[in-house]
Every structure is written in C-alpha cells, then in structure tokens.
Amino acid sequence: MRYWVLGVLFFVIGISFLSAQTKVSGYVYDSNKQSVPFANIVFVNSTIGTITDENGKFYMESDQNHSSLKVSFIGFETKIIELTKRTTYEMEITLEEEAAALDAVVIYKGKTSKKNNPALDILRKIWENRRENGVKKFKQYAYDKYEKLEFDLNTIDSALINSRVFNGMEFIFEDIDTSRISGKTYLPIFLNEALSKAYGDNELNEFKEVLTGNKNAGFSDNQTLIAFVKDLYSDYDIYENYLKFFDKSFTSPLSKTGISVYNYVLSDSAYIDNKWCYNIIYYPRRENELTFKGDFWVNDSTWAIKEINLEVTKSANINWVKDLYIEQEFDVLNDSIFLITKDYFQSDFAFSKKEKSRGVYGKRTTLYDNYKFDQKKDKKFYQSQVDPYDKDIYNREDTFWQNARMESLNKDEQKVYELLDTLKTVKAFKRLYNVGTILASGYVDFNGFDFGPLFNTIGYNTIEGFRVRLGGRTYFTANDRWRIEGYGAYGFKDQKFKYGISGKYLVDRKSRLIVSAGNRNDVEQLGASLTNTNDVEGRSLASSSIVATGDNSRLTAINLSAFSLQIEPRKNFTVGVSGSFRTLEPADRSLFSLDFLDPETNELRTKIKQTEIATNLTYSPGRKTTGYGVDRIIINDGDYAQLFLNYSTGIKGILESDFEYQKIQFLYQQPWNIGGFGRLTSSLELGKTFGEVPLGLLSVVPGNQTYLSIQNTFPLLNFYEFVTDTYASLHLEHNFGGRIFSRIPLLRELNLRELVGVRGVWGELSDENIALDASGFLQTVGAPNNEAYWEYSAGVGNIFKIFRIDFHFRGNYFDNPDARNFGITGSFGFYF
Known part of the structure; x- marks a missing residue:
C-alpha cells in the first residue's frame, strides 16, 4: 500500500511560503x-x-x-x-x-x-540517565498533541513552470520561496491539521490517542494519503538504540552502539533557557550505512537532551528519499525533567538523489502541551474502541481551530486552503489528479462505479489459454458502508465464461460488524497457500502464470457460494463465522482427476460437493489501517505480526454434501527488525484434518511454477508435488539491507541489498485418505513425512531500485518426478 501511494505524491500541486532574515x-x-x-x-x-x-x-x-x-x-x-x-x-x-x-x-x-574523547564521556552519561527523562518517568501521563502535515513540490524552475502539465494552472507559481533546511524553492501543495488527546500508562504498557479535530486543504478523500505519511513518520524515541523510518532501522546518535558507527566531537557549551548545555557534533564513520549527521545540546546535570538535529546522509542505502531532516526540542519541568515540546520532520521524496532533481517535501510538525501525570485510568479505557469516524470531528468550525492550534498558521499556510479551493475547479488539475489515482489504485472511476482492477485484465494458464477479465465495484467514497464487486472472465482455449460476484455491508461501525455474501464460478489453482478460507474473493494462481516453469494442468473448476459474519470486538482482533457450499471438479478431465470412491457405497464420484461451517480468529497487533467504511486499507503492509486460527467443520448430507470432517489451521507471521543487521521475516503454519477426505479437500503444500516470487510458497516445488492432511511449515527470510555490500568498494555505489532464506515443511497423509483416491494420484505424490522437505535461497535486491532476483536450491527429495533442483524467481516493487 505505502509504495504505490508514494507515486501519487508526484501528481499534486499547490502554494505557500516562509521568509527569513x-x-x-x-x-x-x-x-x-x-x-x-x-x-x-x-x-x-x-x-x-x-x-x-x-x-x-x-x-x-x-x-x-x-x-x-x-x-x-x-x-x-x-x-x-x-x-x-x-x-x-x-x-x-x-x-x-x-x-x-x-x-x-x-x-x-x-x-x-574512541579513547580520551570528552564527547564520549558525555554520551555515556546520557546512556546512564536516559530512562530518567520524559514521560517514562511517570506511572501515567496525558498530553495534548497538535500535528500539521504538509506536502511541497520542490526545486521550482522555469522548465517546470513552462511545462505543458501545468497549462491552465499557471497562477499557482505567482509566489515561491526557499526551504529553511535545504535552500530549495518549493510550493506547498497540501496541508492537514489534527488535534488529539493522548493517554499512556507505563505500568499497564498501554497507550491511546483520541482525535478531537481534523482539517485538510485539498480533496475531502485524503485519509489514505494522511495515514500513509503518518505511518512513515511514526513516533520515535531518540534515546532508543535504533530509530525506524521508511521500514528501516537507523542507528540513533544516542545509541549504545553509536561509538562504532559515529564520530563525536565536543564543539561548544552555552546557556539554553538558563540551563548549561554542551554541544556535540556527530557524523558517520562509514558511507552507505543507515546513519545521520547533526548535533545535539545536552544538559550538564540531568544529561537530558535539550535540542537535537538529525539529517540522513545522501550515501545512506535508502530509495526515493533524497533528504531526511529532524529537529526536536525539549522543555524543563520542575527544574529537572525534560519533556518533548516540538518535533519537526522533513523528507524529500525524489526519483534521484542528484542535487538538482525535483521532488516532493513531506513535512510533519508536532507540538506537545498540557502535560498531566499520575492520573490513573482503568484498563478498559485503553481497550475500548472510539467511534473511528465522527463527522463533527472532521468538520470543525474555524472558531474551533483558532482556539485549538498550539501554533498559528502563517499567512502563506492560510493561502493553501484558499488555493486548493480554487485549484479543485481547474480541469487541468482534475485531469492530472485522476491519472495519479488510476495508477495508484488500478481502478477507473465512473461516478460511483470503479472499473478494474486494470492489472488483472489479461492472464494466461494451461487450461484457459489467454484469459480476459473485466470487472468493477461500487465506490462512492472510501467510507462506504456497503460495496458490491463483480467480474466476468473468458478463456480463449477452453471457450468458457467464468464470473464472480460479492457484496458486503457494515452493520455497525464501532464494532465493525460486517455481513457479506457471494458466489464465484471460476478456474482455480488449489493449494495456492496452506492456510486458507472459503473466501469468495480468495487468492488464485490460475490466471497469474503468464510465464511458467513446466506444464501445469492440475487446475480445478470451483463453484463457491459463501455467507459470513465478521466482528472486531477489540482493535485489530476480529472474529469471523462463515458458511459455504462448493463443488470441485477438474478444469480438464483429460489432464487431471479428482475422482474418489464414496466411503459408504464405494461408487466412483467425479465431482466433490461440500458444505462447511468455519470460525476464525485473527489478531494483528500493530496493524495500521485507514478508512471507516466496510473496506479498510492497510498502510503498513508487512510491518506487523499476524496470528490466524481457523476451525472448520464439513457437514455431510446438507445440499448433498459428501464428507464430514474437522480441520484446524494456525498461522503466525512476524517481522523482526534486528537493529543495524537488517530485517528477518518469519512465517509458521500448522494444520490438521480430522476425518477421511479426498484429494480436493486435503492440504496441498504450495508450490510455485511461476518466475514470480510469491509469499509462503516453495519456489522449487511443482503444484501437487506434496499433499498432506497434517502439516507444519516454516519460512525464514533475512534482508541485510546492504550491510555486507556496503563494505565492498565495487558494489558500494550500487546500493544493492543481500537476502538469504530457508524454508521447510513436514507433513503426513493417512492410509484412509489415500484409499479414497480413485485416480491413483495420491499413490505417487505422498507427503514429506520421513524427513522435512527444505529449500534455501540467496538473493540480491534493490537492482535499479525496483527489482529483486532470488536463486533457489533444493535441499532434498531430488528423486521426486520432475524435481527441480535449482530455480530463479524475481519481483518488482517500490521499496524504501
């Protein structure tokens, strides 16, 4: 989500200015x-x-x-x-x-x-006292928070002003000014203000923030953009060893590991607000590492930071961000406790790090005031959900903002509101904005109906040949309480029409009670993932194998109808109950078979009919979303843990359903930021089916016969190479973020990133389930029960900033039919 939103920043325009003496x-x-x-x-x-x-x-x-x-x-x-x-x-x-x-x-x-350096003596004093400053010193705390987000188009020159892109919008260039940080000319293009009340309890380890007012200049539907930037600029503590920005861990200049990556110089001393402070300059020892340069002022008695500046060096291995600058100011409470009062964060998003390249500034100014301490609140206060969307909060009167702002808008910031009201009426701007929206979402808007997604229009697989898919959805605003989606697809080889349609309604916004139903009649690759549900909108690899390794004819024709209820009793914890009926049969009977013997009559059956009821629990601590309607957009993809538990029961006899069984599935995914050593991603899956079921209802270990990297699949396994009724799977992947390559002179300037991975699966398949199979297929595939199947890989990422390539090696089971011992996969993406 965050990566394609980044592209929209380069399609927006505006105006505002500051002056200096x-x-x-x-x-x-x-x-x-x-x-x-x-x-x-x-x-x-x-x-x-x-x-x-x-x-x-x-x-x-x-x-x-x-x-x-x-x-x-x-x-x-x-x-x-x-x-x-x-x-x-x-x-x-x-x-x-x-x-x-x-x-x-x-x-x-x-x-x-590193010896006899007075700056390091002061740094050690900071380490000793860092837990004695700020809100962590108190049991409970509360404060008012005012946040201002701004976007600016920077490096304004005559070439840009005279560009055809701005025909009809020349009035926005009447006034320009320079940034106080970089000295570049800029035009503010967007402004958002938010006022909130924050509460925290250090004993309960709980935190809650309640929005009391929000206002933005621009289009009314800017929640995704605002949430995206807030996530990039998530709160941080400069006393921590590592500061996380843009999915990366930067070594803090106050880190206990700072001595090995920074140079420190005691530069000056002076009174600041009647407190004697030392000034220390710091800068990186090596290039290409995720470090800062800057200085800080530290008090000589409490060893608390009074002011600090941080600026990312241009050699840092980070994409699409040319500059990043941070300022923090602290005030003194009761003559000894230093509390943050102002945090300023500015980044320069750009395609190139060249000095004269054009980009977009993203600025966040956060002010803190009205601190209160040791006022205890019940744990239920922190766990209860606040109504996430209150129209009154998002439509506060001007009088509210005149009294609520901790810092008055200057005359140029006020112009942003006036300018964008005018700009929204300009056809040229609307055209530019619409192009950015299509590229970001993949949908074309037709006044309440979105056509798309465009990226799924063309596909290919062995059964259908070339496949054309056309679809759309209702979409009036990001906060719609109901949505209907549908598509139709046609395969030119099998000459069959497929379709899917679904609808959902948000019954209660506070508890997020959602009712949904749908039907899908399509071709699907069973075993696209181990942990799955009977979701009408579920993932299928049937139409994505445009470039494949070997022949894949083991596709299944599925007709699935489902009804579900979902509720979120606590933030990021959801409970779902669903009922479904599906029929499964081979997409081409001459190439693949799902035939089974009826366990009661011993008759041969060619089509599976199954009714199922499932209950699932999902907990995603740390997940951040935007949108208050039936759909929400996740803004921190891959940056939070996920635990999923599903218990499903097959019911025999209802709608001629064939089998009775119970299935339990568990998934645990977790990213781990390991300081300066990169990022480890882990995924554990466990599952078991109780009862006798045929091939179509078993758990297929997910192979991958494409050249695309697909999460939680085994790149060297063919589809249906292993089938189980009991399994345990583990995937580990570590991205060093360029830590190794940055020390190799010939590779250092390329900013490449090294990746390693290992994955394995163990599984069983009972004799009873094998006996049900009438095709003889299960007699040959089996399960990795004698020893776990495993693979390992090494990869290079950040090639030309958007491409990654992985080299995979099989660890065992070399004698399996058509076994692939080596393979290559790749992927494209915008990553910081």
Whole structure:
C-alpha cells in the first residue's frame, strides 16, 4: 500500500511560503580545494547551526539578523566569516589545517578517537540517565498533541513552470520561496491539521490517542494519503538504540552502539533557557550505512537532551528519499525533567538523489502541551474502541481551530486552503489528479462505479489459454458502508465464461460488524497457500502464470457460494463465522482427476460437493489501517505480526454434501527488525484434518511454477508435488539491507541489498485418505513425512531500485518426478 501511494505524491500541486532574515549557503574546502564534509557551521553568538554534507555543501537560515558565521572542523583552524548582506549564496570557504595536525592523516579524514574523547564521556552519561527523562518517568501521563502535515513540490524552475502539465494552472507559481533546511524553492501543495488527546500508562504498557479535530486543504478523500505519511513518520524515541523510518532501522546518535558507527566531537557549551548545555557534533564513520549527521545540546546535570538535529546522509542505502531532516526540542519541568515540546520532520521524496532533481517535501510538525501525570485510568479505557469516524470531528468550525492550534498558521499556510479551493475547479488539475489515482489504485472511476482492477485484465494458464477479465465495484467514497464487486472472465482455449460476484455491508461501525455474501464460478489453482478460507474473493494462481516453469494442468473448476459474519470486538482482533457450499471438479478431465470412491457405497464420484461451517480468529497487533467504511486499507503492509486460527467443520448430507470432517489451521507471521543487521521475516503454519477426505479437500503444500516470487510458497516445488492432511511449515527470510555490500568498494555505489532464506515443511497423509483416491494420484505424490522437505535461497535486491532476483536450491527429495533442483524467481516493487 505505502509504495504505490508514494507515486501519487508526484501528481499534486499547490502554494505557500516562509521568509527569513538571514540566509547563507555555499561550500567548505581545504587548502587543496578538496571538500570538507561534516564541518560545523553556526551563526556567531547563537545556537543555530548546521553541518556540511558529504560534498562540503551547506545551507542555513535564521529569523534573526546575524553579522558573522563560524566554520570549524577537527584538524582545521576555526574561521569567522563576516556577513555583509542578509542573503549570501554560493559562498566558498577555505579552511587551513592546524599546524599540529598537518601530518595526522586520521584527523584530516575526520575520524575521532574512541579513547580520551570528552564527547564520549558525555554520551555515556546520557546512556546512564536516559530512562530518567520524559514521560517514562511517570506511572501515567496525558498530553495534548497538535500535528500539521504538509506536502511541497520542490526545486521550482522555469522548465517546470513552462511545462505543458501545468497549462491552465499557471497562477499557482505567482509566489515561491526557499526551504529553511535545504535552500530549495518549493510550493506547498497540501496541508492537514489534527488535534488529539493522548493517554499512556507505563505500568499497564498501554497507550491511546483520541482525535478531537481534523482539517485538510485539498480533496475531502485524503485519509489514505494522511495515514500513509503518518505511518512513515511514526513516533520515535531518540534515546532508543535504533530509530525506524521508511521500514528501516537507523542507528540513533544516542545509541549504545553509536561509538562504532559515529564520530563525536565536543564543539561548544552555552546557556539554553538558563540551563548549561554542551554541544556535540556527530557524523558517520562509514558511507552507505543507515546513519545521520547533526548535533545535539545536552544538559550538564540531568544529561537530558535539550535540542537535537538529525539529517540522513545522501550515501545512506535508502530509495526515493533524497533528504531526511529532524529537529526536536525539549522543555524543563520542575527544574529537572525534560519533556518533548516540538518535533519537526522533513523528507524529500525524489526519483534521484542528484542535487538538482525535483521532488516532493513531506513535512510533519508536532507540538506537545498540557502535560498531566499520575492520573490513573482503568484498563478498559485503553481497550475500548472510539467511534473511528465522527463527522463533527472532521468538520470543525474555524472558531474551533483558532482556539485549538498550539501554533498559528502563517499567512502563506492560510493561502493553501484558499488555493486548493480554487485549484479543485481547474480541469487541468482534475485531469492530472485522476491519472495519479488510476495508477495508484488500478481502478477507473465512473461516478460511483470503479472499473478494474486494470492489472488483472489479461492472464494466461494451461487450461484457459489467454484469459480476459473485466470487472468493477461500487465506490462512492472510501467510507462506504456497503460495496458490491463483480467480474466476468473468458478463456480463449477452453471457450468458457467464468464470473464472480460479492457484496458486503457494515452493520455497525464501532464494532465493525460486517455481513457479506457471494458466489464465484471460476478456474482455480488449489493449494495456492496452506492456510486458507472459503473466501469468495480468495487468492488464485490460475490466471497469474503468464510465464511458467513446466506444464501445469492440475487446475480445478470451483463453484463457491459463501455467507459470513465478521466482528472486531477489540482493535485489530476480529472474529469471523462463515458458511459455504462448493463443488470441485477438474478444469480438464483429460489432464487431471479428482475422482474418489464414496466411503459408504464405494461408487466412483467425479465431482466433490461440500458444505462447511468455519470460525476464525485473527489478531494483528500493530496493524495500521485507514478508512471507516466496510473496506479498510492497510498502510503498513508487512510491518506487523499476524496470528490466524481457523476451525472448520464439513457437514455431510446438507445440499448433498459428501464428507464430514474437522480441520484446524494456525498461522503466525512476524517481522523482526534486528537493529543495524537488517530485517528477518518469519512465517509458521500448522494444520490438521480430522476425518477421511479426498484429494480436493486435503492440504496441498504450495508450490510455485511461476518466475514470480510469491509469499509462503516453495519456489522449487511443482503444484501437487506434496499433499498432506497434517502439516507444519516454516519460512525464514533475512534482508541485510546492504550491510555486507556496503563494505565492498565495487558494489558500494550500487546500493544493492543481500537476502538469504530457508524454508521447510513436514507433513503426513493417512492410509484412509489415500484409499479414497480413485485416480491413483495420491499413490505417487505422498507427503514429506520421513524427513522435512527444505529449500534455501540467496538473493540480491534493490537492482535499479525496483527489482529483486532470488536463486533457489533444493535441499532434498531430488528423486521426486520432475524435481527441480535449482530455480530463479524475481519481483518488482517500490521499496524504501
């Protein structure tokens, strides 16, 4: 979800500006005209400063007038530059080496000592006292939170202004300004304000945030975009060892592992708000790692952070983000406790990290106020759900915002609201917005009916040949309480028409009680996954094997009707009950058979008829969603744990149903961020079928006969290579995030990422189930019961930023018919 939403950011436009009293930019060099990265730049007699980037470049501004600039770096003489104008761009500053450091190569390179370094002594004091600051010091806490999100189109030049894309929208370029962080020109394009009340209990380990007001400039249906950015800029604690942004773990400059990845320099000391503080500059020891550069001010008695700046280096192995800048400010309570009062986060989304490349700024400003402590609330308070969508909250009057804002909007931010009201009436803008929406969602909107998804229109498989699928859904807003979806498909080889239709209704929004029903008559690849349900909209690989390894003729014609109830009694915990009836038969009887012997009459049957009732429990702690209607969009895909338990019962006799059985299935998926060592993804599946059932109702170990990487499948298994009634499966995959490749000179600049994986499955198949099979197929396939089947793989990701390739190796069962010992799969995607 988060990756395709990123594309929409590059289709939106707008306007707004800030001004400053003093602006400076330029480069810092040594006497040999070599750039000096991570040099310290500060306005004299102030705490306003910055650090040069890897190329020695800097930009800085202040709301105050300043007459001089101080430039310093380890091994060089400090230099004072007089400023004769309020705005001084493209400065070239040359630093002279200190006499004592001319022969000290290690100092010249900027490496700081890990011994006898006063900055490290201060850092150790911060570690000792980090749990004694902030809200963690109290049993309970509460505060008011004001959050402002803004998007800006940056690097505005004449080429962009005169582009055909903006024909009819030239008025938006009447005023532009420069960013106080980067010095780039920009146009604000979107603004959202939110006010909430936050509650926390450190004893119960509970947290709850209640929205009290929300307002945005732009289109009314912006919940997905807002939620996407909020997830990217999720809350973080600078005292933690690792800070998570964009699915990646960055080493905090306050981390206990920081000494091995950062250089630290004690630069200055001064009073800030009557508190004596030390200033420490930090910058990375190596390139291509997920680190920051910047500085922080720390109090000399509590060892709490007063101010901190963090900026991601351009060499960091992260895609689509050219710059990332963070500021945090803390205030003092009762003369000793430091509490965060302001958090500013700015990122520059761009296709390229080149200096003049165009992109979109994403900015978040968060203000905290009205702290209260040790006011205990019952645990039920934290567990109870708040009505997720209150129209009054999303339509607050202007008088509410005038009183509620902790920081007044400046005149340019106010213009954003006025501009977008005008922009929404411009046909050229509507056209541009619609193109972005189609690319992001895959649907074409026809006033309440969406045609699509376009990406599923064409497919191919052995039975149907080329397949055409046309469908759509009702869609008025993201918060629709009901939705009807349907499609029709036709195979040019089997010359048969297939279809599917479903409908669902949100009965109660607070408990999320949903009623749904549907029917699907189509061709399906049974065993697409081990853990599955009789969902009418379930996954099928039948039409996705456009490029396949070997022949796959073992497809099943399924006619499935289902009715279900689902409720969410607690956030991210759902309970579902469903009833279904399905018929199963081979899609081509000459190529594949599901024949079985009736256990009572011993007669041969060619079609399975089965009625089933199922109850399932799903718990997804940490899942974040957007939308308040019958459908919700998950905005942090792959970033939360999932536990799923399904118990289903086959009922014999109803609607001529053939079998009576019980089946239990369990799935546990968990991503693990392992600090600076990357990310491990694990998936455990367990299941057992009690009772005698034929091939069509057994658990097929999911193979993959395509060249596409598909989650929780075995890339070297053919479909139906293993069939079980009892199974245990484990998948492990680790993404090192470029940690190894970044240390290899020839590979470092490519920002590639290394991946390794291992997967295995054990299973059994009873003699009674084998005896029911009249095709003889189960006599040959069997189950991996003597020893678990396993595979391992190695892969390279981030090829051209969008492609990944994996090389797979079979670990055993080499003598299976048509066994594949080696295979290659790949996938495309937008990943940070």
